[in-house]
Amino acid sequence: MMSLPFVLFACALGAAWLRQRGVAMGFWLVGLVTMLVLFRVHVTEVLSIQL
Amino acid sequence: MSADLSRLLNAIGLLAIGTVLALAFVDQIWFRELPCPLCILQRAGFFAAGFGIALNLIFGPKPSHYGVAIVGAMAGGAISMRQILLHIVPGSGSYGDPVFGLHLYTWAFIAAALIVVGCAIMLLDDRQFSRAEPMSVRLKALPLSVLLLFLVLAIANVFSTIALCGGGLCPESPKDYMLFHIAPT
Numbered sequence: 023m024m025s026l027p028f029v030l031f032a033c034a035l036g037a038a039w040l041r042q043r044g045v046a047m048g049f050w051l052v053g054l055v056t057m058l059v060l061f062r063v064h065v066t067e068v069l070s071i072q073l
Numbered sequence: 074m075s076a077d078l079s080r081l082l083n084a085i086g087l088l089a090i091g092t093v094l095a096l097a098f099v100d101q102i103w104f105r106e107l108p109c110p111l112c113i114l115q116r117a118g119f120f121a122a123g124f125g126i127a128l129n130l131i132f133g134p135k136p137s138h139y140g141v142a143i144v145g146a147m148a149g150g151a152i153s154m155r156q157i158l159l160h161i162v163p164g165s166g167s168y169g170d171p172v173f174g175l176h177l178y179t180w181a182f183i184a185a186a187l188i189v190v191g192c193a194i195m196l197l198d199d200r201q202f203s204r205a206e207p208m209s210v211r212l213k214a215l216p217l218s219v220l221l222l223f224l225v226l227a228i229a230n231v232f233s234t235i236a237l238c239g240g241g242l243c244p245e246s247p248k249d250y251m252l253f254h255i256a257p258t
Binding site: 023039043058 | 110111113114116117118120121124127128131132141144145148151152155158159220223224227228230231232234235237238240241242243245
């Protein structure tokens with residue numbers, strides 16, 4: 023699951039290489055959202071900062 | 074700035090990002106420092122940012138491509154900042170050994186900020202967007218090799234992450250490769 027952003031970004035690069043700009047941007051966007059969802063999943067600890 | 078000069082600067086920028094990602098691999102393989110989940114996501118952030126620069130190399134410079142790079146760098150930078158804040162209070166520990174006095178997640182935040190600043194400076198020159206010029210023969214080798222390096226690094230990270238975390242989520246502080254169960258000594 024953690025490798026999913028890399029898979030999607032590699033697909034985006036591959037699509038760009040094949041000059042499919044729209045497809046590449048789509049892969050990038052899905053990759054970015056996946057990355058942020060995985061970030062949210064891993065943000066479990068409360069920061070020990072008292073302001 | 075001509076489109077050729079813009080491409081050269083973009084190629085250098087992508088090479089710099091590729092170098093950062095390659096050094097992360099050196100740290101993982103040579104120094105046997107396994108990346109934490111946030112570290113892996115910071116690497117993904119560099120790919121998200123580098124993709125915008127790669128688009129500039131393939132399709133020519135466009136403001137939207139710089140936008141892609143900035144959004145990617147901001148996402149990666151936010152993840153780095155989260156990790157910095159986790160350890161900012163004295164006595165709250167750290168992850169990994171410092172390099173030149175700073176931990177890798179701090180360097181990652183600095184690099185993400187530099188990408189944003191670099192893209193902002195590049196966006197100041199409108200002449201690179203004025204017309205689409207074909208890529209000159211002189212500049213073909215560098216962008217192509219940098220793009221290839223970037224693609225290879227992306228694929229290498231797919232395998233590395235699968236080896237480290239298997240098919241699921243990564244442990245918070247990985248001690249070995251889950252897929253092969255090879256304990257680093």
